[in-house]
Amino acid sequence: MLYAFGSNGRGQLSLGHFEDAHTPTPCLIPSLFPSVPPSEIVAGGNHTALLFPSGECFVAGDNTNNQCCLPSATFPSLTTFYPLSNDHRWEHLSAGWNFTVLIDYGGKVFVSGNGQKGELGLGENSHNALLEEITDFLPGKVIQVASGMAHTLLLTASGDVWGWGAGRKGQLGEPIQSMVPRPRKVEVEFSVSKLDCGRDFSILVSRDNPQHIAVLGNDRYQIGPSLASRLGAEILDIQASWNGVYLLETSGTIKAWGKNDRGQLPPTDLNGITDIAVGSEHALAIAEDKTTNKRRIIAWGWGEHGNCGKPGGGDVIGEVFAPDIPALKIVRIGAGCATSFVWAEE
Template sequence: MLYAFGSNGRGQLSLGHLEDAHTPAPCLIPSLFPSVPPREIAAGGNHTVLLFPSGECFFAGDNTENQCCLPSTIFPSLTSFHPLSSDHRWEHVSAGWSFTILVDYEGKIFVSGNGQKGELGLGEELRDALLEEIIDFSPGKVIQIASGMAHTLLLTASGDVWGWGAGRKGQLGEPTQSIVPRPRKVEVGFPVSKLDCGKDFSILVNRDNPQHMEILGNDRYRIGPSLASWSGTGILDVQASWNGVYLLETSGTIKAWGKNDRGQLPPPNLDGITSIAVGSEHALAIAEDKTTKERKIITWGWGEHGNCGKSGGGDVIGEVFTLDISAPENVRIGAGCATSFVWMEG
């Protein structure tokens, strides 16, 4: 069962309508929808992508720019999840404001949508695409891909990073270019094990020394110096919001730095956290009581569109909100641009 809540003006929650949802609501799903949890949940400005272990992809939301990998003349908007009919088995997916990046099991990289700042990676002249391959680009085995609002980073098994799109703030490394229209190697001086993209910055984790992380691009909230002085336990996960960085430590605690005007940073003393999902300016987490092993799903941050799950909407500042749905062991969470998703068996 897949639940969604938050911003839904283009149908990106797959609820069959265009109204925001302030509490978790069951998504409309097609008959051929997989019964296993999605491996990846990606969200753009107003569209959502689900990637399943089978290599199948499902899209919902705004498709006026072909960002759902379907012809916009036929499907301008999808108010319920629609499968991507394709001969490809997809391995990785990411989504930016109005584009989607897909990597298949052969390592071929495809793009769909609109990009005025090189977001598609197809060169300076091509700003619109419908599931088009980035040719003459073979970076090696891809293990992760991430997109911010207008830039994308791709990580290979060798620890190399490639990027394209908007680069004016330095989020794609040196030399700084306003637009990087084709994939280029991002030189950081160390092999990378994990990465993510904020609105106009990037974070990269050193594979050889995981406590060393690099911020590229706009660091107006001085996240880089905070990371440099961090001396916590090991890292389970690293994710970025539009203006923040969140570390899930092996101890089950979260450390976060960045913008906090709407409660985006977690309250202190959270523990027992087993999973996080960071959206544009809000977050979800699965928390487990160390004694009873009882699990719950909590949210905090910007909640104007209902994306924190509170009845009536509203921000969750300095505390967490516990969703009124169960959290069995096999549960997945996802977050996007004022959108939230919870998958559980049932």
């Protein structure tokens, strides 16, 4: 079962209405909705997309710019869009502010939505698209795609990185351009194993030396030097918020750096963490009790829209809040722009 809470002004939580939800609320789902957890949960400014292992993709929320890959206005409940052919399947996806990027199993890259800064990757004069392929671009086997507010990074199995969109802060590497309207190879000194996008910066993890992490772009909070001086713990996952970076270590602890005026950075004493989901200015984690093997959701950071799960809403600063989802096993989590998602099972 899928639960959601947080900002819902455009129906992005799939609750059938346009009011924020301050506590985990069951989502409205279509009759043919998959029964297995989604492989990816992504969220843009006011839209959400879920990708399932079957290759099916479901969307909800604002679609005034076709960011939900359908020619209509809004979707207050999850809706699938028709594949390009009967055997067509999606393998990866990401979401920016007003756009969505999808990779199919053939390695083709499709975009849908709106962008004035090259976000669509279709060329300097292309600002709107409805599930349009970026032609003449076959980067090879894609293993990850990530989007920030207005830029996208794509990672291939060979460790190469391609990017497009807003580049004025250097988030797409050298040479620095205000707009990179077509996919361009991002030159770094190592092969990359994982990446993510902040609001106007990028993080890249070295494949051969996971302790080597590069920050490209606007690093106003000196995250790069902090990463360089960290202890050499093994990294399970790395994610970015709009203004921060979060490392989940194999020991079950989290290290984070960046903006912290709303409690975006977690308490330093967290442990037993098995998964994290980082939104724009808040984060969720799955905390597991090793004695009982029970899992619970914890949240912290900016919670104005109820996205930290507190009844009545509100920020969670210097501590964590545990939203209640009774008698269910927590399987997967996701977070977006003041939105939170939990997949739970009996």
